Amino acid sequence: MKILALDSSGLVASVALIADDILVAEYTINYKRTHSETLLPMLDELKRMSNLDLETIDAIAVAGGPGSFTGLRIGSSTAKGLALALDKPIVSVPTVDALAYNLFGTKGLICPLMDARRMQTYTGLYRFEDDGSFTVVREACAVAIEEILEDINSRGERVVFLGDGVPVFSEKIGELAKVPYVFAPAHLSRQRAGAVASLGAIYFAEGRVQKHGEHHPEYLRMSQAERERMEKGLTS
Amino acid sequence: MSDIRILAIESSCDETAAAVVENGRHVRSNIISTQIPIHTLYGGVVPEIASRKHIERMDQVIEQALAEAECTLSDLDAIAVTYGPGLVGALLCGVAEAKAIAFAAGLPLVGVHHIEGHISANYIEYPDLEPPFICLVVSGGHTHLVRVSDYGSYEILGRTVDDAAGEAFDKVARAIGLGYPGGPKVEKKALEGDPDAIAFPKAHVTGSDYDFSFSGLKSAVLNYMNGCKMRGETYNEADIAASFQKAVVGALTDHAVMAIEEFGVKKLALAGGVASNGAFRESVRSACEERGVEFYCPSPILCTDNAAMIGAAAYYEFIAGRRSGWDLNAVPALKLGERA
Numbered sequence: 335m336k337i338l339a340l341d342s343s344g345l346v347a348s349v350a351l352i353a354d355d356i357l358v359a360e361y362t363i364n365y366k367r368t369h370s371e372t373l374l375p376m377l378d379e380l381k382r383m384s385n386l387d388l389e390t391i392d393a394i395a396v397a398g399g400p401g402s403f404t405g406l407r408i409g410s411s412t413a414k415g416l417a418l419a420l421d422k423p424i425v426s427v428p429t430v431d432a433l434a435y436n437l438f439g440t441k442g443l444i445c446p447l448m449d450a451r452r453m454q455t456y457t458g459l460y461r462f463e464d465d466g467s468f469t470v471v472r473e474a475c476a477v478a479i480e481e482i483l484e485d486i487n488s489r490g491e492r493v494v495f496l497g498d499g500v501p502v503f504s505e506k507i508g509e510l511a512k513v514p515y516v517f518a519p520a521h522l523s524r525q526r527a528g529a530v531a532s533l534g535a536i537y538f539a540e541g542r543v544q545k546h547g548e549h550h551p552e553y554l555r556m557s558q559a560e561r562e563r564m565e566k567g568l569t570s
Numbered sequence: 571m572s573d574i575r576i577l578a579i580e581s582s583c584d585e586t587a588a589a590v591v592e593n594g595r596h597v598r599s600n601i602i603s604t605q606i607p608i609h610t611l612y613g614g615v616v617p618e619i620a621s622r623k624h625i626e627r628m629d630q631v632i633e634q635a636l637a638e639a640e641c642t643l644s645d646l647d648a649i650a651v652t653y654g655p656g657l658v659g660a661l662l663c664g665v666a667e668a669k670a671i672a673f674a675a676g677l678p679l680v681g682v683h684h685i686e687g688h689i690s691a692n693y694i695e696y697p698d699l700e701p702p703f704i705c706l707v708v709s710g711g712h713t714h715l716v717r718v719s720d721y722g723s724y725e726i727l728g729r730t731v732d733d734a735a736g737e738a739f740d741k742v743a744r745a746i747g748l749g750y751p752g753g754p755k756v757e758k759k760a761l762e763g764d765p766d767a768i769a770f771p772k773a774h775v776t777g778s779d780y781d782f783s784f785s786g787l788k789s790a791v792l793n794y795m796n797g798c799k800m801r802g803e804t805y806n807e808a809d810i811a812a813s814f815q816k817a818v819v820g821a822l823t824d825h826a827v828m829a830i831e832e833f834g835v836k837k838l839a840l841a842g843g844v845a846s847n848g849a850f851r852e853s854v855r856s857a858c859e860e861r862g863v864e865f866y867c868p869s870p871i872l873c874t875d876n877a878a879m880i881g882a883a884a885y886y887e888f889i890a891g892r893r894s895g896w897d898l899n900a901v902p903a904l905k906l907g908e909r910a
Contacts, residue, residue, distance in 0.1 A: 368899060370666060370897075370898075370899045370900060371899050372897070373666075374666075374669045374670065374673060374896040375895075375896045377673065377896075378673065378896050388674055403618065403621070403659070404621075404658075404659055404662060407621055407625055407659065407662060407663055407666070408662055408666045411628070411662070411663050411664075411665075411666035411667040412666045412667070412669070412670040413670070414628065414629055414667055414670070415666065415667040415668065415669065415670025415671040415673075416670045416671075416674045418629050418632065418633070418667075418671060419643055419670070419671045419673075419674035420674050547629040547630050547633070550622070550625050550626050551625070553622075557616065557618035557622065558618065559616040559618065559619060560619065563611070563612070
């Protein structure tokens with residue numbers, strides 16, 4: 335089984351190919367160039383370096399949100415274009431789930447933190463069971479850092495934090511966390527398409543696939559205009 | 571040479587569109603999914619909502635364009651996409667999708683300038699039209715007077731220094747309570763009014779005869795309305811619509827005539843959404859007739875934002891050997907004639 339994966343949900347642009355349980359190629363850049371300029375050249379490089387025949391892949395996995403609205407759309411539009419042209423299904427993997435999957439086998443709780451601006455974080459809580467299975471303790475959400483820390487404190491377990499929200503919220507964590515915690519090291523702490531591919535392979539096997547036409551990012555947030563309209567009490 | 575078939579994608583503003591065009595002139599399919607009803611709720615285009623809707627509709631629109639053209643990706647020679655100017659988030663949806671399709675299908679990619687697309691709509695409407703000609707491109711986002719000396723060769727003679735003409739229609743429509751989109755609503759209202767009822771000014775841009783300015787005209791309309799209110803007088807919306815429209819159409823026509831005379835060109839074409847306005851068409855048509863100049867104007871379906879026009883422009887880029895790389899980006903302020 336071959337899964338081609340993309341993640342452009344945050345500052346990182348990442349593409350990966352897995353074949354069964356082998357990571358054939360992974361290309362990750364965390365540098366300030368727009369994903370629109372980097373993502374497809376990276377995919378082209380991956381294809382050439384691994385002699386990939388695109389027709390042989392089984393599915394396209396994409397970090398389907400939350401994240402930067404524009405970044406998500408570049409990833410999703412790319413996935414949709416590939417899926418349309420190749421007639422393959424899309425596996426939409428929640429961005430924070432894939433981040434947590436970087437830390438396979440970790441004891442205790444895993445808490446990805448993405449900087450969601452407006453005093454919020456895109457986060458969730460995850461755990462690996464003794465048999466290696468992956469449990470979503472709290473689904474991907476957009477909440478205040480205080481709220482997720484309160485949730486973590488109430489569970490009384492050691493937690494590993496990772497993601498681009500760590501430098502943003504580390505002070506708050508130091509102030510408010512009442513459980514033991516650590517931060518993931520550089521090679522595991524940001525989005526990696528390899529993790530999107532691995533988790534995507536599990537979802538694919540479970541039949542959690544979408545047709546390319548029905549896929550769109552899960553932003554977890556309304557647009558500002560919609561929110562303001564709601565606040566004024568107007569609906570649709 | 572065998573036929574060149576191009577799938578074109580357009581998502582620069584609030585229409586998600588795809589088309590299959592043969593040899594730049596023959597439209598095999600032209601699918602447009604409009605978002606106007608959604609944006610009407612907000613009184614104008616909301617960029618984030620536009621981007622979200624593009625991604626939801628894009629694949630269905632592309633598949634319908636292929637189906638109506640009775641072809642598959644393997645029957646195509648290239649994928650074309652609008653990469654500017656426009657709303658950056660909206661453009662990116664089309665650009666990322668087009669690049670991925672071209673990459674996966676092993677087809678060349680051709681990035682197209684949105685305004686060059688509008689101009690090229692004339693090639694579809696008039697299969698025998700060839701450059702050189704003067705083109706007046708007027709829409710909600712653009713007002714350009716362009717000298718087209720050859721395929722892919724454009725010189726901007728004049729442009730708006732503030733609001734686009736279509737934008738002025740939207741703002742005046744809002745002021746007199748007609749709502750969004752303003753163009754067709756003002757046109758309809760104007761039919762009931764007297765275009766000579768109010769003398770609104772035709773703005774002149776100092777030092778540049780071909781440039782346009784419409785924000786002063788919009789202010790004049792608002793000032794007129796305020797003046798009436800302060801004097802406790804009522805005003806007639808239809809007269810305002812008709813007089814405003816006359817002023818816009820007059821400025822556009824005058825500049826076009828000036829260009830025809832200066833450059834001795836025998837063909838004048840219109841393009842863009844405002845080219846659907848009946849008063850505008852008629853004004854330019856009769857000015858052309860008086861001077862023995864051939865007049866061209868695409869059908870309304872080709873004046874609005876659409877992908878067929880992008881396919882037409884892309885064909886001339888394609889046969890000139892121009893290709894875009896996988897790093898093609900959206901360029902929201904892309905200049906006419908510029909190549910990324």
